[in-house]
Amino acid sequence: MSTEILETPASPATQFDIDRTAGNFSYPEQHEFDAGTGLSHATIDYISNVKGEPDWIREFRHKALDVFLSKPMPTHWASHDLDNIIFNKIRYYLANAQKPTRSWDEVPDDVKRTFERLGIPEQERRFLAGVEAQFDSEAVYSNIKAAVADQGVIFCGSTEGLIKHPEIFKKWFGKVIPTGDNKFSALNSAVFSGGSFIYVPPGVKVKHPLQAYFRINAENFGQFERTLIIADEGSEVMYMEGCTAPKFETTTLHSAVVELVAMKGAKLQYVTVQNWSANVFNLVTKRAIAHEEAEVKWIDCNIGSRLTMKYPGVVLKGRKARGEVISIALAGDGQHQDTGAKMIHAADETTSNIVSKSISIGKGRATYRGLVHIPKHLKGCKNNTECDALLINAGSRTDTYPAITVRGTGNACQHEASVSRISAEQIFYMRQRGLSEAQAMSLSVNGFVNDLVRQFPMEYSVELKRLIDLEMEGSVG
Amino acid sequence: MSLEIKNLHARIAGNGTEILRGLTLTIEKGKVHAIMGPNGSGKSTLSKVLGGHPDYEITDGDVLLDGASILGMEPDERSRAGLFLAFQYPMEIPGVSNANFIRAALQARMPEGEELEATDYYAQLYEKMDMLEMDRKFTARSVNEGFSGGEKKRNEILQMLMLKPKYAILDETDSGLDIDALRVVSKGVNSQRGAERGFLVITHYQRLLDYIVPDEVSVLVGGRIAMSGSKALALELEAKGYDWIKEDAAEPACA
Ligand SMILES: Nc1ncnc2c1ncn2[C@@H]1O[C@H](COP(=O)(O)OP(=O)(O)OP(=O)(O)O)[C@@H](O)[C@H]1O
Ligand SMILES: [Mg+2]
Numbered sequence: 001m002s003t004e005i006l007e008t009p010a011s012p013a014t015q016f017d018i019d020r021t022a023g024n025f026s027y028p029e030q031h032e033f034d035a036g037t038g039l040s041h042a043t044i045d046y047i048s049n050v051k052g053e054p055d056w057i058r059e060f061r062h063k064a065l066d067v068f069l070s071k072p073m074p075t076h077w078a079s080h081d082l083d084n085i086i087f088n089k090i091r092y093y094l095a096n097a098q099k100p101t102r103s104w105d106e107v108p109d110d111v112k113r114t115f116e117r118l119g120i121p122e123q124e125r126r127f128l129a130g131v132e133a134q135f136d137s138e139a140v141y142s143n144i145k146a147a148v149a150d151q152g153v154i155f156c157g158s159t160e161g162l163i164k165h166p167e168i169f170k171k172w173f174g175k176v177i178p179t180g181d182n183k184f185s186a187l188n189s190a191v192f193s194g195g196s197f198i199y200v201p202p203g204v205k206v207k208h209p210l211q212a213y214f215r216i217n218a219e220n221f222g223q224f225e226r227t228l229i230i231a232d233e234g235s236e237v238m239y240m241e242g243c244t245a246p247k248f249e250t251t252t253l254h255s256a257v258v259e260l261v262a263m264k265g266a267k268l269q270y271v272t273v274q275n276w277s278a279n280v281f282n283l284v285t286k287r288a289i290a291h292e293e294a295e296v297k298w299i300d301c302n303i304g305s306r307l308t309m310k311y312p313g314v315v316l317k318g319r320k321a322r323g324e325v326i327s328i329a330l331a332g333d334g335q336h337q338d339t340g341a342k343m344i345h346a347a348d349e350t351t352s353n354i355v356s357k358s359i360s361i362g363k364g365r366a367t368y369r370g371l372v373h374i375p376k377h378l379k380g381c382k383n384n385t386e387c388d389a390l391l392i393n394a395g396s397r398t399d400t401y402p403a404i405t406v407r408g409t410g411n412a413c414q415h416e417a418s419v420s421r422i423s424a425e426q427i428f429y430m431r432q433r434g435l436s437e438a439q440a441m442s443l444s445v446n447g448f449v450n451d452l453v454r455q456f457p458m459e460y461s462v463e464l465k466r467l468i469d470l471e472m473e474g475s476v477g
Numbered sequence: 478m479s480l481e482i483k484n485l486h487a488r489i490a491g492n493g494t495e496i497l498r499g500l501t502l503t504i505e506k507g508k509v510h511a512i513m514g515p516n517g518s519g520k521s522t523l524s525k526v527l528g529g530h531p532d533y534e535i536t537d538g539d540v541l542l543d544g545a546s547i548l549g550m551e552p553d554e555r556s557r558a559g560l561f562l563a564f565q566y567p568m569e570i571p572g573v574s575n576a577n578f579i580r581a582a583l584q585a586r587m588p589e590g591e592e593l594e595a596t597d598y599y600a601q602l603y604e605k606m607d608m609l610e611m612d613r614k615f616t617a618r619s620v621n622e623g624f625s626g627g628e629k630k631r632n633e634i635l636q637m638l639m640l641k642p643k644y645a646i647l648d649e650t651d652s653g654l655d656i657d658a659l660r661v662v663s664k665g666v667n668s669q670r671g672a673e674r675g676f677l678v679i680t681h682y683q684r685l686l687d688y689i690v691p692d693e694v695s696v697l698v699g700g701r702i703a704m705s706g707s708k709a710l711a712l713e714l715e716a717k718g719y720d721w722i723k724e725d726a727a728e729p730a731c732a
Contacts, residue, residue, distance in 0.1 A: 390572075420571050420572075422570075424531065425568055426568045426569075426570055428528070428530055428531070428552060428568075429564065429567070429568035429570070430568075430570065430578075431529075431551070431552040431553040431556065432528050432552055432553075432555075432556050432561075432562050432564075433553075433556055433578070433579075433582040433585075433636060433640065434553050434556040434557045434582045434585040434586055434640070435553055435581055435582060435585050436551075436553050436585070437553070439553075439581065439585060443570075443573050443577070443578070443581055444570065444571075444572065444573060447570070447571070447572030447573035447574070447577070447619070448571070448572040450572065
């Protein structure tokens with residue numbers, strides 16, 4: 001197997017891309033399992049056969065494909081850029097093996113080197129309770145520290161989860177986000193592969209984070225991981241995901257579905273730091289159900305991609321449940337970050353908090369879409385929404401579409417929005433003090449997101465700062 | 478050693494209006510050179526052109542910093558080469574604390590891989606703030622955000638004291654300052670006077686020059702230096718206004 005690295009060259013069309021020193025490399029592909037190009041019922045049978053799945057999931061996939069094909073693109077409200085995804089030119093399943101190893105030594109050299117360059121094995125040693133590393137369609141490595149597994153915590157890939165733990169998996173799979181929720185959740189339901197399945201038994205508090213890393217290596221590829229996390233009564237867990245892809249000229253699609261269930265009194269935190277290259281369509285559906293007195297917190301950092309559409313949500317199903325979405329979106333020149341949050345209050349005394357910060361640079365565009373729903377019959381519900389945009393250099397654009405339906409007199413809702421700008425004059429001021437243009441922009445951006453980043457786990461706030469610096473260096477060319 | 482401005486012609490980029498029209502001026506190290514002149518004569522433009530502001534195009538002439546041209550340098554390179562501009566209208570930088578901003582500016586002057594020592598830095602910062610009678614709360618506030626006019630000007634001088642430039646251009650640092658502030662800020666500037674530093678002080682008021690006594694005074698009219706003299710010239714201008722110079726300057730410049 002060749003281990004030569006192919007650095008993808010920058011072309012004028014992508015001059016505004018980040019110099020992703022960490023993520024922009026790829027290895028020559030050699031896949032043992034390849035579903036070919038395009039999407040049909042035969043593609044689904046191929047995936048299901050290779051994975052050796054039970055019939056119920058094969059049927060689930062076939063039905064989902066029909067739903068996907070019957071649903072129109074949501075371009076009546078979303079970006080028309082979606083029409084540029086040519087579904088028949090995408091490869092839906094690429095893998096070398098179905099079973100991840102438990103040891104990095106058994107991971108093929110070139111794949112291992114990929115994750116080493118991304119720092120994953122080192123982070124695992126330093127501060128993680130478990131790691132799953134997905135390369136294209138399947139996890140190549142999956143391991144959980146023995147002390148955590150001994151407490152009954154399950155952490156594995158979606159296929160292993162549905163085959164080995166059907167009694168838990170089946171109960172929740174597709175229940176938080178039904179197939180027909182939207183066109184891309186249907187697509188994921190049809191062709192999903194990889195992602196994590198986590199179950200934390202009642203009362204178990206997982207001290208260190210569990211982490212998954214999703215790596216796209218192949219061109220014209222679609223990655224459709226599916227994650228299901230169940231935190232049983234009174235348990236606590238934090239899950240972190242990181243994502244990268246090399247810079248290709250052609251379209252790459254990342255369309256995940258993430259379902260979270262927090263049972264009574266459970267605390268679940270889901271942290272994402274995505275660093276996509278500018279050819280990636282990143283269309284992800286994320287939702288949680290929070291039962292009585294449970295707390296769910298989404299921390300979502302979206303950097304890069306051509307178009308990201310993502311609105312993490314929490315259905316506040318039990319009394320006193322609490323939901324939170326904290327998001328940072330950075331839209332570089334030519335990129336579009338269409339992000340937001342959904343809070344569906346469905347019980348008394350539920351509270352939700354949304355803090356969204358977006359940064360648009362040059363012709364970058366950031367859109368915030370929020371949905372807060374508190375029906376009339378509920379009492380003592382509260383929502384707080386804060387939505388701040390930073391525009392750097394003329395031409396950047398930000399839109400806010402908050403949809404807040406708060407009915408009933410016993411409920412309170414607060415909404416604040418702000419737009420600030422960093423003008424050429426401000427950049428000149430900072431440069432006059434000796435900061436390069438990139439440093440000046442980084443400083444402004446870091447200042448803007450600082451109060452949010454302080455709430456992140458340390459390792460991730462350092463990583464985010466590094467990514468912002470890189471993005472700024474890239475955006476000044 | 479000097480900052481030498483030679484026959485500088487500059488116009489607004491894109492529109493072509495020439496604002497500096499053959500300006501020649503020398504700021505020597507160890508000296509304070511004051512510039513006065515009517516509104517709109519090009520004083521702020523001169524300072525921004527020296528700083529490398531992208532709004533302006535140089536069409537002729539040169540600017541030499543200790544003998545080397547700076548015209549090909551980026552604004553931040555000029556700053557690191559030792560040029561400092563105290564702005565007439567300082568910018569607000571939301572979200573960036575004053576202390577972090579100045580620290581980043583100092584860090585940008587350090588060799589790659591070296592980190593500024595935090596305790597030393599704060600000790601220095603507090604010392605300079607005390608000299609300028611600035612409250613400590615200004616370290617945590619965003620750069621200039623919500624500062625009063627006078628506070629902004631004080632903050633410019635604080636940055637100058639911290640960055641220790643070779644040449645400092647102060648654009649109307651006195652306007653907006655109350656009497657006490659004027660005294661304090663002048664004290665700060667005077668503390669930095671010395672053989673290793675040159676100043677260009679732009680002002681409309683001779684009063685400032687009682688505090689910061691200049692070695693030379695020049696008058697800028699219509700984009701070029703119309704007259705130079707000693708400190709006495711400032712007094713004369715205060716008494717007579719600019720009309721008599723404008724008339725002189727209207728004559729075709731002798732070539
Ligand atoms: N970027 C610009 N765009 C358009 N006009 C400009 C620009 N910069 C300077 N000017 C014009 O050039 C002239 C000189 O402006 P400048 O700010 O240098 O004057 P000044 O001498 O500093 O005046 P003041 O004493 O009022 O501060 C003015 O007429 C001004 O309107
Ligand atoms: Mg001026």
